[in-house]
C-alpha cells in the first residue's frame with residue numbers, strides 16, 4: 182500500500198504502559214511496510230517498549246534518538262524512541278509510575294507536534310481516572326492537546342472515523358443527565374463549522390455532507406417526545422444551511438446508521454457520547470480512529486481504551502492503532518502539501 186508521506190515524523194505518546202498501547206505500537210512498527218505507515222517515534226518508554234516487543238515475540242529493535250528528525254532514517258531499522266527510559270512493562274497492573282510516564286510522554290509528544298518538529302501526534306490510550314490521581318485535570322486527551330495548542334476546549338472537536346462512517350459527539354465526557362442542558366444552538370453551529378472546515382482541509386472532502394441527529398426518540402415527534410429537537414437543533418440546522426453548509430436533520434438517531442442512511446452523509450453530528458461511539462464501535466471497532474478537529478496540529482488516537490484486562494496477553498488487535506497512525510500520516514501530508 183502506498184503511504185502518504187509527511188515531511189516530518191509522527192510523535193506517538195505511549196499511553197498507559199500497563200494498557201495495550203505499548204504492544205500495539207510495537208505491532209504497528211512491525212507491520213509498517215504492509216500498512217503503509219509514515220515514520221513515527223515514541224516519546225519515552227524505551228524499556229516498556231523493549232519488554233513489550235519481547236513479550237509479543239516480535240524482533241523489534243528499540244532505537245534511542247535524541248532529535249525527532251533522526252526518526253526518519255532510524256524507522257527503517259527499528260522503533261525510534263525519544264527521551265527517557267521510564268519504568269518496566271507491567272501489563273494489566275497500572276500504577277502511579279506508569280501514569281507519570283504516560284503523562285510525560287503525552288506532554289512531550291504534544292509539545293513536539295505543536296512546535297512543528299513532529300508532523301502530528303498519535304496518542305496511546307490512557308485511563309483518565311488513573312491519570313487524574315497524579316494531577317491530570319482535563320476530561321481527556323482531546324482537551325489536554327487543545328490546551329497545549331492554546332485552543333479553547335469548545336473548539337477542539339472529537340470525531341470518530343472508520344471505514345463505515347464518521348461521527349462527532351457534540352457533548353463528550355459528561356453525565357447523560359447534563360446533556361439536554363448543554364445542547365445549544367451555539368454549540369451545534371460552532372462544532373458543525375469546525376467539522377466542515379476540517380473535512381475540507383484534512384480529508385479532502387470539498388462539500389462535506391453533515392447529518393445532525395436528534396436528541397429525543399423520533400427526533401422529538403413534533404414536540405410530543407421532547408422539545409430540544411424542534412426548539413434548539415432545528416434552528417441551528419436552518420442557520421447552518423443559510424450559510425451554505427450541506428447540513429440535514431434533525432434525524433431520528435435510531436435509523437441514522439443504517440447502511441442506506443450512511444450513504445447520504447460524510448459525518449453525523451450526535452448529541453452525546455454513546456450516540457456517536459456505539460455505531461462506530463459496533464461497525465468499525467478494529468479500525469476506528471479518534472481524531473481531534475479544530476487544532477493547529479493533527480492529532481489521532483485508536484478509538485479504544487487501555488483494555489487492562491487483555492494487556493500483554495496477545496489478544497489486543499492492532500488495527501485501530503495502525504489506522505490512527507495511517508490517518509495521522511495522511512492528514513499531516515495533506516497539510517504539508519506532500520499529497
Ligand SMILES: NC(=O)C1=CN([C@@H]2O[C@H](COP(=O)(O)OP(=O)(O)OC[C@H]3O[C@@H](n4cnc5c(N)ncnc54)[C@H](O)[C@@H]3O)[C@@H](O)[C@H]2O)C=CC1
Nearest residue numbers: 305306307308309310482484485486487488491496497498
Ligand atoms: N483514547 C483513549 O485514551 C481512551 C481511553 N479510554 C480509557 O480506557 C479505560 C478503559 O475503558 P473501557 O471503557 O473499558 O474501554 P476499552 O476500549 O479499554 O475496552 C472495551 C472492550 O474492548 C476490548 N478492547 C479494547 N481494545 C482492544 C483491542 N485493541 N483489541 C481487542 N479488544 C480490545 C477490551 O478488552 C474490552 O473488552 C478507561 O479508563 C477509559 O478512560 C477509553 C476510550 C478511549
Ligand SMILES: NCC(=O)COP(=O)(O)O
Nearest residue numbers: 320321322323324471482
Ligand atoms: N470515549 C473516547 C475517549 O475516551 C477518548 O477521549 P480522549 O482522551 O481522546 O479525549
